[in-house]
Amino acid sequence: MTAIKAMIVDDEDLARHYLREMLSHHGDIEVIAECSNGFEAVKEVSSRRPDLLFLDIQMPKLDGFEVLDLLDPGIAVVFVTAFDSYAIRAFEVHAVDYLLKPFSEKRFEEALSRARLRIGASPAPPAPEATELAAAARPPSEFLCRIVARDGANIHIIPVEKVDYVEAQEDYVLLKTAGKGILKRQTISSLEASLDPDRFVRIHRSLLVNIERIARIEPLKRDSKVVVLRDGTQLPVSRSGLDRLKALLGEEA
Amino acid sequence: MPAAPQRFVLGYAVGWLALAALLIPLFVVSGALSWTEAVLFLIPLTGVYAAVCGSSRYLASSSLLEGNSFARVLFVVVPAVVASGFWTLLAALSAPIAARALPAPDMASRFNAQLPLLFGVGVLVYLLYTAFNELGRQAERSRLAEVRAVEATMMARDAELRALKAQVNPHFLFNSLHSISALTSIDPARARETCILLADFLRSTLGLGDRAAISFGEELDLTRKYLGVEQVRFPGRMEVEESISPDSLDVLVPPLLLQPLFENAVKHGVSTMSSGGWLKIRAGIQDGALLLELDNAYDPEAPVRRGHGVGLSNVRKRLEARYGDAAGITAVPSGSVWTTRLRLPVERKEKA
Numbered sequence: 292m293t294a295i296k297a298m299i300v301d302d303e304d305l306a307r308h309y310l311r312e313m314l315s316h317h318g319d320i321e322v323i324a325e326c327s328n329g330f331e332a333v334k335e336v337s338s339r340r341p342d343l344l345f346l347d348i349q350m351p352k353l354d355g356f357e358v359l360d361l362l363d364p365g366i367a368v369v370f371v372t373a374f375d376s377y378a379i380r381a382f383e384v385h386a387v388d389y390l391l392k393p394f395s396e397k398r399f400e401e402a403l404s405r406a407r408l409r410i411g412a413s414p415a416p417p418a419p420e421a422t423e424l425a426a427a428a429r430p431p432s433e434f435l436c437r438i439v440a441r442d443g444a445n446i447h448i449i450p451v452e453k454v455d456y457v458e459a460q461e462d463y464v465l466l467k468t469a470g471k472g473i474l475k476r477q478t479i480s481s482l483e484a485s486l487d488p489d490r491f492v493r494i495h496r497s498l499l500v501n502i503e504r505i506a507r508i509e510p511l512k513r514d515s516k517v518v519v520l521r522d523g524t525q526l527p528v529s530r531s532g533l534d535r536l537k538a539l540l541g542e543e544a
Numbered sequence: 545m546p547a548a549p550q551r552f553v554l555g556y557a558v559g560w561l562a563l564a565a566l567l568i569p570l571f572v573v574s575g576a577l578s579w580t581e582a583v584l585f586l587i588p589l590t591g592v593y594a595a596v597c598g599s600s601r602y603l604a605s606s607s608l609l610e611g612n613s614f615a616r617v618l619f620v621v622v623p624a625v626v627a628s629g630f631w632t633l634l635a636a637l638s639a640p641i642a643a644r645a646l647p648a649p650d651m652a653s654r655f656n657a658q659l660p661l662l663f664g665v666g667v668l669v670y671l672l673y674t675a676f677n678e679l680g681r682q683a684e685r686s687r688l689a690e691v692r693a694v695e696a697t698m699m700a701r702d703a704e705l706r707a708l709k710a711q712v713n714p715h716f717l718f719n720s721l722h723s724i725s726a727l728t729s730i731d732p733a734r735a736r737e738t739c740i741l742l743a744d745f746l747r748s749t750l751g752l753g754d755r756a757a758i759s760f761g762e763e764l765d766l767t768r769k770y771l772g773v774e775q776v777r778f779p780g781r782m783e784v785e786e787s788i789s790p791d792s793l794d795v796l797v798p799p800l801l802l803q804p805l806f807e808n809a810v811k812h813g814v815s816t817m818s819s820g821g822w823l824k825i826r827a828g829i830q831d832g833a834l835l836l837e838l839d840n841a842y843d844p845e846a847p848v849r850r851g852h853g854v855g856l857s858n859v860r861k862r863l864e865a866r867y868g869d870a871a872g873i874t875a876v877p878s879g880s881v882w883t884t885r886l887r888l889p890v891e892r893k894e895k896a
Contacts, residue, residue, distance in 0.1 A: 302818070303719070303777055309726035328818050329847075351818045354847040373718035392722035436848045448845065 294321040295410055296339070300332040300358065301347040301371065306392065310345050310371065313399045320403075329353025333361045333446055341366065342410050345390075348372045353446070357439045361446065367409045369402050434487040438466060440475035447473050451486060455504045455520060459497035470522070492539055494518055494532035502539060556594070563669060564590040570665070576658040581651055585642045593631045593666065597673050620674055628666030632659055699865040713807055716774075723777050738776045745769035752799035757891070760827070760834065761793035767806045771823070774810050781821040782814050789828035796891045798862055802836070804855030805884050808875075809840040813882055816846035829890060833870075836886040844880055856884075863888060 297320050301307045307325050314320050323339050326332040328351045336344065336358075344366050348355035359368065370389040387409050388402040438454065440447045449468055458465040459479035466473045475482075483491065483499050494500050506521045508528070516533060518526045528536065567590060568582040577585065636656055643651040720742050727735035748766050752758065775782050806823075814821035824839040856875055863871040863886075871888035 302815070303723070304779060305723045305726035305730075305777065308730060309722070312726075312729055349815065349849065351816050351843060351846055357847060373715050373722070392718050393725040394722075 294319055295343055295407070296321055296323045296341040297343040297345065298323060298332070298335060298339070298341040299325045299345045300327075300329075300350070300355075301345070302327050302350045303347075306347065306371070313396060316396075317403065327351075329355070329358045330446060332358050333441060334444060336362055336366065337441075337444070343367045343369070343406050345369050345371050348374050353439065353448075360439050361441045367406045369406055435485045438475070438482075440466060440473050442474065449473065451490070452501075452503075454491075454501050455522070455524070456501060456526065457482060457491075457499040464499075489539065492532070492535050494526060494528045494536060496529060498526055498532075500526060502536075505536075505540075508533075508536070556598070560590055560594040561587075563593075567662075567665060570661065571655075571658060574658055574661060576654050576661075577651065578648075581642075581646060581648055584646065585639075585651075585655075589631075589635055589638070592634060593627075593669070596627050596631055597670060620671065624667045624670035624674070627670050628663050631666050632663045635659070635662055696865055699861070716807070719777055720773050727776075734776075738773065741769060741772050741776075745773060749800065749803075755799055757796040758799045759793060759893070760795045760797050763797050763799065763802050764788065764793075764825075764827075766800070767802050770803065770806055771810075774814070778810075778814055778821065781817055781819055782810075783822040785822065785824045787824075787826045791829050792827045792834055794892055795829070795834045796893060797834070797888065798866060801859060801862060802886075804859055805838055805886070808855050809838060809882070809884070812849060813840035813842040816843040816849075817841060832890055833887050834890055838884040838886075840882050840884075841880060842877070842882050844877065859886075 297314060299307050299310045299314075299322060301310070304327075307327070311322060311325070314322055320343075323341055324335045326335055330352045332346070332350075333353065344362075346355045346358060346368055348370065349372070350358075353361075355370065355372070362368075367387045369387050371392065371394075372389065373392045388405045390398060390402055435451055437451060438449045440449065449466060453468045455467045455469070457479060458467065460474070462476060462478070463474050464477050464479050464482055466475060479493075479497065479499055483493055486499070490502055491499050492502055500518060500520075504520045504522075506519050508516050508518055509525075511517045511527075516528050518528050518536070520526065564587045567586050568579075571577045571582050571586060572579055636659060639652040639655045643649060720738070724735050724738050724742070727738060745766070748769065771782070771784055775784075809823050814823070820841070822841050824837075826835075826837040828835055856873065860873055863873060867888055871886075873884070873886045875882065875884040877883075
């Protein structure tokens with residue numbers, strides 16, 4: 292039987308030490324890495340591919356939700372946090388388990404058993420995408436301030452106000468900022484749901500636009516229009532997209 | 545303004561009828577008028593005076609009554625003389641008309657002989673009327689002041705309550721307990737030490753709810769205990785540097801005023817940094833005010849943490865409720881340093 296490869300991500304030395312100590316009582320688990328911030332975590336996870344991740348939420352650089360957002364699905368995640376109850380509800384639905392600091396060894400064993408079941412299950416039960424889990428954990432009235440994306444070892448942090456528009460490309464979204472395009476594995480609908488609807492409008496099935504970038508709306512042919520951005524980019528607008536735009540901009544559109 | 549205008553008008557009418565009832569016997573006894581003449585002429589005449597006084601009641605309004613005593617007398621007496629003079633003139637002009645209407649041919653001359661009496665009564669009544677009005681205004685003003693004072697107290701109490709609720713931030717507590725739990729196997733002595741530090745902090749905050757003010761020195765001790773516990777969580781990420789002027793230590797401050805500021809410095813500062821976090825505290829007296837400056841390193845690129853500004857706005861509200869405009873707080877970032885500046889008037893315990 293091969294060992295379960297586990298990783299610990301927490302910015303507090305003592306918290307990492309505590310988990311390491313708990314895990315040392317289990318011969319079938321090998322701690323392959325420890326990380327003290329979100330950047331390290333994303334890099335280590337993609338290069339060393341652990342089976343199990345113990346993940347703190349409040350950390351420097353990238354928080355736990357953002358780390359989760361950047362990971363490939365299929366890793367069993369156990370949250371270790373002193374976080375609020377609404378977030379816990381989301382974990383109850385999606386994560387393998389969550390541990391509330393401070394936790395007992397008994398409670399830790401329970402979480403570990405659940406994780407073992409998830410990892411050993413074959414085929415693996417349908418786990419939600421990490422992105423969906425991250426979205427579910429966010430409080431309902433709060434919108435994303437920044438979007439994280441990863442290509443290979445590079446992590447991009449894009450403040451939402453820098454995004455011009457978003458284009459859906461199959462399982463990915465292409466985030467357009469100042470002429471550059473950054474790909475992220477996420478559906479356009481789930482991204483739309485996590486952004487402020489007063490700022491980003493779905494003008495088309497595959498287009499989400501930052502309303503502050505719109506210069507004007509021009510007629511294209513009979514019965515159809517295009518949105519022209521400040522940099523001159525022309526984007527097609529669907530009929531329902533035009534209605535949403537009008538509702539947001541007022542009738543002058 | 546009176547809350548019930550109908551009751552006000554009724555009281556007004558009753559007052560002026562009482563004046564008429566006083567004037568009538570006065571003019572009958574002085575031999576100026578017969579009973580019939582007095583009733584028929586003086587009741588409408590008092591009504592006219594009621595209107596004169598009523599329309600001039602804002603002339604002698606409160607702002608004029610706040611000068612020195614000579615000016616005050618002038619501002620009360622001059623309108624009284626003017627109003628009564630005007631009234632007497634009206635009476636003298638209308639007496640012949642009344643005399644023809646009644647008819648009582650010599651009534652006008654009999655009445656006019658007693659005009660000084662009418663003038664005197666007019667001045668007196670006007671003065672009484674002004675005094676009465678002024679009393680009403682004073683009562684209204686003190687009632688308003690009372691309402692404002694009660695509101696301020698309630699706001700202060702409310703802020704106090706919020707501060708006390710926030711005093712033991714649950715995250716802080718849970719995270720510290722978790723650190724202690726981890727330390728028990730690595731370094732039992734350190735675990736015990738941290739336990740005591742945490743208990744010390746909690747105990748000091750508990751007694752504070754009943755006190756209106758504590759010395760700045762005590763408040764600083766409290767934050768040192770708090771920072772001591774946080775340093776266990778963030779070893780090497782939390783250098784603390786203090787520069788406190790000794791004359792600031794006995795200044796009185798509202799209890800736990802500083803706590804949210806230090807919590808912010810840790811939550812949004814130190815804990816956002818992977819390494820090398822620090823806090824600098826400076827305090828001193830300047831122009832009769834206590835100045836506190838708290839600098840903390842922070843990572844401008846760090847993920848946004850919830851709850852930013854709540855602690856600060858609570859502190860601001862408490863300062864406002866207690867000191868009004870005399871105190872203030874600002875918090876501004878500059879590069880990778882966040883600076884919080886607090887200023888409040890110096891109050892010291894009176895030496896017994």
